[in-house]
Structures are given as C-alpha cells and as structure tokens.
Amino acid sequence: MNGTLQTPAYRPDFSGRSVLITGGAAGIGRCLVLSFAQAGARVIYTDRDSETGEETQTILAEQGLSAHFLQADLSDQAQIERLARQTKDLAPSGLAVLVHNAAIANAHSAEWQKGRPDPAIWPEEEHHQHPAGRIGRPADIAAACFFLASPDAGFITGQTLVIDGGMTRKMIYR
Numbered sequence: 001m002n003g004t005l006q007t008p009a010y011r012p013d014f015s016g017r018s019v020l021i022t023g024g025a026a027g028i029g030r031c032l033v034l035s036f037a038q039a040g041a042r043v044i045y046t047d048r049d050s051e052t053g054e055e056t057q058t059i060l061a062e063q064g065l066s067a068h069f070l071q072a073d074l075s076d077q078a079q080i081e082r083l084a085r086q087t088k089d090l091a092p093s094g095l096a097v098l099v100h101n102a103a104i105a106n107a108h109s110a111e112w113q114k115g116r117p118d119p120a121i122w123p124e125e126e127h128h129q130h131p132a133g134r135i136g137r138p139a140d141i142a143a144a145c146f147f148l149a150s151p152d153a154g155f156i157t158g159q160t161l162v163i164d165g166g167m168t169r170k171m172i173y174r
C-alpha cells in the first residue's frame with residue numbers, strides 16, 4: 001500500500017474544520033485526503049471508485065488517521081444530491097473547504113488529461129522539459145490547496161493559480 005505518498009512540507013492547522021474532497025480515492029485526490037487529514041481536518045471524500053476509495057482508507061489507517069468515504073458518481077445528478085445529504089449529516093455546521101478535484105480540467109496535453117501522478121514513472125527527459133526541472137507531484141497541488149484554504153489566504157478573494165512547473169509559460173511540449 002502506498003503509505004509513503006508525499007504530502008506538503010507546509011501544513012496549516014485545519015483542526016476541527018470539515019473538508020470535502022471529490023475524486024479523493026486516487027492520485028492527487030488521495031494526496032489531498034491524506035494531507036488534510038494530517039493537518040487535523042475532518043475529511044469527507046467522495047469518488048465513484050469504491051475499491052480505490054477503500055484503499056485510501058487503509059493508507060489513512062496506516063498513519064493513524066481517518067476520513068469518511070462516500071461513494072458517488074458526480075456525473076449523476078441523483079448521486080450528487082445523495083452526496084449533499086450525506087455530507088450535511090456528517091458536517092451539520094457546514095464545510096470549511098471544498099476541493100473539487102474530480103472536476104479540475106486542463107486541456108494542455110493528452111498526457112495530462114490521462115493523469116499520471118507518480119513522478120517515478122516519468123523518464124528524465126520529461127522532467128527536464130519543465131522549466132522547474134521536474135514534473136509535478138500531487139503534493140504540489142495539495143500545498144496550493146492548503147494555502148488557498150488557510151487563513152494565510154484570507155485577503156485573496158479569487159485567483160487562477162497555475163501549477164505547471166512553467167510549462168504554460170514555455171508554451172510548447174516536446
């Protein structure tokens with residue numbers, strides 16, 4: 001089991017705050033679930049894949065952490081409504097943070113759309129084509145979510161934050 005998934009070094013305190021993460025069973029979403037749970041949040045995560053959702057439960061338990069997993073396919077209106085009711089029951093005071101990770105879209109390349117969150121599987125040339133010198137890690141996204149959801153970002157009311165190692169700036173993939 002991937003109990004060594006890297007999470008951000010930066011860790012605000014989310015104690016007692018309820019956080020909902022969509023697509024939380026795998027990849028970036030799993031990293032978000034783990035990150036927010038490590039930061040003390042009451043984490044609810046949802047995914048259409050119950051098998052990987054349960055795997056995430058095991059990874060959390062290995063670290064002495066827990067979160068609520070709610071299976072739902074977000075392309076189905078009835079399941080979204082059921083998810084909303086279940087979330088309200090679990091977080092009656094409301095959510096402090098919603099990370100809609102399952103809906104993050106990026107049209108830069110087919111490879112990105114496929115989603116390949118483990119840097120270990122990328123050849124060196126893929127790392128070097130990025131101005132930052134490496135490809136992105138799930139923890140890069142989690143760190144940005146931490147910041148935007150934390151009181152440190154209390155004077156930011158809306159931004160588009162590009163997290164791509166400089167690739168958009170470079171404008172071209174090999």
Ligand SMILES: NC(=O)c1ccc[n+]([C@@H]2O[C@H](COP(=O)([O-])OP(=O)(O)OC[C@H]3O[C@@H](n4cnc5c(N)ncnc54)[C@H](O)[C@@H]3O)[C@@H](O)[C@H]2O)c1
Nearest residue numbers: 023025026027028047048073074075102104106112115116
């Ligand atoms: N990994 C990348 O390089 C990259 C780059 C740009 C954007 N993104 C976006 O970031 C998000 C996460 O990427 P990832 O690489 O972790 O993807 P991933 O495929 O590894 O994980 C996505 C998770 O969302 C779940 N999911 C997908 N559709 C769903 C639905 N309709 N209802 C419920 N759950 C659903 C999947 O079951 C999966 O667990 C995605 O939206 C992806 O498009 C990723």
